[in-house]
Amino acid sequence: MTTVFLTGFPGFLGSALVERLLERHDAETTVTCLIQSKYREEAETRVDEIAADAEGDDEAVADRVRLVEGDITEGDLGLGDAYDELQADSLEVYHLAAIYDLTMDREPGKQVNIEGTRHVLDFAEGADVDRLHYVSTVVVSGLYEGRFTEEMLLEGQKFGNYYESTKHGAEVLVQERMDEIPTTIYRPGAAVGDSETGETQKYDGPYAFVETLLDQGDYAVVPAPRGAGDAEFNVVPRDYVVDAIGYLSGIDESEGKVYHLADPDPPSTVELIKTLGEAAGKKHTFVPPYPKGIVRGLLESLDPEHELVKSGGFEFQTWGASFDCSNALEDLEGSGIECPRFEEYAENLVEFYREHPEIDDAAMT
CATH class of the missing domain: 3.90.25 (UDP-galactose 4-epimerase; domain 1)
Incomplete structure (x- = not known):
């Protein structure tokens, strides 16, 4: 059975995105969520809520969401013997998992945000996925002064904290492998409710x-x-970010692009x-x-x-940075989705x- 592999569940954006993925794919396609064992109960509760909110048979919807325990800081994602089978079944990967904490220390940020991303990239390349969808952030701009476009990344900028620097390092890894892995990158502004x-x-x-x-x-x-x-x-509401990713990840035109999912005004x-x-x-x-x-x-x-x-x-x-959203505005035009x-x-x-x-x-x- 084919599956969409997702990290970052039951997190703020990941939880909402699972609902969009279930709606897009046919009933034979599951969504497999890599979770940490300490979030098992919360994840199960969230699956029940998704099933209850969905149209149709609650049990059938719940059966399409698989929870597998693991850890992105490990080379095999903590999956052990299940790694090869899951990799073979995965047709898309959505990588959202990260430490989102502006006060975090360098080492945990490096292990989760950078090395974790490296391990997910290895998984996606080995799976020969149709697409890797990577959720970055506009703060990869760091302390850059001026207009920061969706094509910019390595601009010699400094950073105000380890969240910014490790997310920047992670996106560098993703962009370095875009020739081998079909990829779309999303950079949300600071997400609020x-x-x-x-x-x-x-x-x-x-x-x-x-x-x-x-x-x-x-x-x-x-x-x-x-x-x-x-x-x-620059802040953006969660529903805009999730709706935008849900739509853009489903169109062919988004392959190879970076999107600023930020407030254009x-x-x-x-x-x-x-x-x-x-x-x-x-x-x-x-x-x-x-x-x-x-x-x-x-x-x-x-x-x-x-x-x-x-x-x-x-x-x-x-x-000092402002964010050009040209790619996002152009490809969302006509979708009814706007910030x-x-x-x-x-x-x-x-x-x-x-x-x-x-x-x-x-x-x-």
Whole structure:
């Protein structure tokens, strides 16, 4: 039986993408999800939810999702004797698994994001797949200043944290093997909750602004580094990213391309904060500037492990890069899939945050 092999389940994007893959392929094609043993219960629950939401026989849908335990940091993906058979059955590979944590240390990031990707590439090449779909990120741009196109990657840029540098290193590996493996690369912006429901799996990135706003009264103060009024803060809702990957991965034209799944008209950091303030019901949100260099230096001297220091958060709020989305806009034209403006769904993000305080910023590792 043929199968689509996917890593990154039951993660934020992977869980939603499985639903799209089941819909696209015929009933004889399964989706095999490589999972870590510690997420077995969560993965099984997610499969049940997917089956319940799907049209038709719940049991038949659930039977089309196979869960296999493994580990991408191992050369055989932790599959042992099952490796060869699964490789022979796989017609496509979707690689989403990564440590998404801006404060992570170098070594785990290297093992999962870089070496893990190398092992998935080996699997895909040996399987002679029709296509490898690799989910990268726009932060492969690092601290690049200016317009970053979908054709750019090795631009001598520096990086603000190990997440950026290891994801960049991983995409370098993928692009080096695109002559041997038919590949499509997707670079999402910072993914936030669903634009319709606000649903998310973790609170990070702009959710720090939401927390600060909700802790204050009608008049809120959220400081930002100088330059934040001119810097783009590029976020995208999960449903746009998943819908776009679901569509683009199913067309022949996407082979060999890189797609920026980013907001083509993003707000500045200051605009984003003020929009969240309105969504939170604030009468007015003040965003006073502060000197980034002085504050960063002070924090580094007091606490080198401070989240803003380790994550590169100062740089992210004054990001000098903007993202050209020409490939994505051209190939999504006519599909009905487009990135909504941030102000159209900000209220849904805030409302979900209010209703679900139990969610935290922990990454799935």
